[in-house]
Amino acid sequence: MPDQPVPRHSPRPPQARSDFEAILRAYERSGGNPEFLKSSKIASLIISGNTVLGLNRLPGISAEAETLPDGVRIRLQIAPGARFENPIHLCFGVVPAEGVQRILADFDIGAGAEVEFMAHCTFPNAMQVQHIMEGKIHVGPGATMRYKETHYHGETGGVEVLPKAQVTVDEGGKYFTEFNLSQGRVGRMEFDYVVDVGARGLAELTAKALGYGDDEIIVRETIRLNGEYARGLAKSRIAVRDHARSDVYGTTEGNAPFARGHVDCIEIVRGHAVANAVPIVKVTDDRAMVTHEAAIGAVGKKELETLMARGLDEETAVDVIVRGMLGE
């Protein structure tokens, strides 16, 4: 049975109040603005562990949250043609040092709707936390969905993050997603998104991560351009240093006439880190075209020396370049 949604202003028991405040603080550390989660004019969903701490709907949004032993199942529907003044804010987190959070998300964006999500996932004290996200996303005909997810993991590296999504973009639909894990340690991350794009649809996947210590980053981005004139971009920006490791598999398939796709991967490596990039392009229709570019290496000499000629020391210059690439 779905839980009763927790209204924003409902009195919370003391433990829930404490959790709510803790998750708001963590949300702020991950770059979110807690005021968004408190506003009645902004749709939001707050989940700590397997507890739904807040759910604020607006007209055009249908949402249910069901508690699971180790997480929450979310069903969210956007009405056809719906538009929103503000993004829908999502906050997922585990505040204690240990725990498992499994989010089973089912998003359905109605035909012609336009919606943007701002998700913050925060595990500020993690020593042994596992965050599993299994998403099923449907972007209806002519609809647009933008999803931006930012993580904050603390400094111990004790997090395992497994975001996985199966996305379907119908004819004329647009799907944009950006995943960013560049604050705090990564721990271990295995990102795995598969997107099927219909005729005249568009999908852009961007994954950004900064790994250090012994962090491990695996990115799998797959876009299948199955409809005529479908377009896709699988983009990744990864920086690793110390003994961190990154493996990026960007796959784009052109399976229909005039489909256009591109794989764009840049990885910056420092110290003893190891980076591996495997761009895969596959075309099954001779009128489709898919291209790829992948660059792995140190920061470019010219970029570095340009910033040093402004007076920055080498380490700061590298940091500016890497942070810029990661969109901070």
Place this chain on the structure above:
Amino acid sequence: MENQDIVLQIKDLQLVRDERAILRGVNLTVRRGSVHVVLGLNGSGKSTLAYTLMGCSGYTPDAGTLILDGVDITKMSITERARLGLTLAWQEPARFEGLSVARYLSLGMKAPDMARVRQALEAVALDPATYLSRYVDESLSGGERKRIELAAVYAMQPKLAILDEPDSGIDALSLDDIAALIHRMAEEGTTVLLISHRDEVVAMADAASLICEGRIVDSGDPAWVCDRYTHCCEPCDRREIVEEEVAYA
């Protein structure tokens, strides 16, 4: 010339790259507060001189001395030279994904000052409202990027700015605009070493030098140096054998 009047002194600067002598004993003195043009054909060693002055990797001199404002900078890093007040506007500036114009211009300033950043953009005929939030990446045209490079140098208020071919490329600043920018820099105490293959730039110079095959062959009055360049270098039948300048990679 009194020592305090000299901002840069280059003595017998030599550089060999890939077993080829690119700079073959450059001697040059730049007076404080001046606009000094170094004229030369493509392949004469102009840009190599600029990178060597800035201390770029791969451009460590094999011999010679560089004195900036009385300090021997020959063995200093780029950062140390920049902190002493030397900087370079690259002929083909680098691009930076995700780095905003506002931040890029602020990087070289002693303290962040948004008014100064706006002023710098206006000085290169770019509208701050349009450009402050743009990124210094592939979305800019070559000319826009060059203007932003000049703006960054202006914002930094260096003692000595090396401007490498600031007018080259489509959509770059016009010579009049460059003259105006250099005038503003001079008013704020920046000496300019302007490197170019276009003789028109001498109109904005207080002094000029002619570089040929990695040597300064003439220095002095800009009009006289320009005349030498026009009548000796441009028709020179040896220009075909001038070794290609090593491209900055």
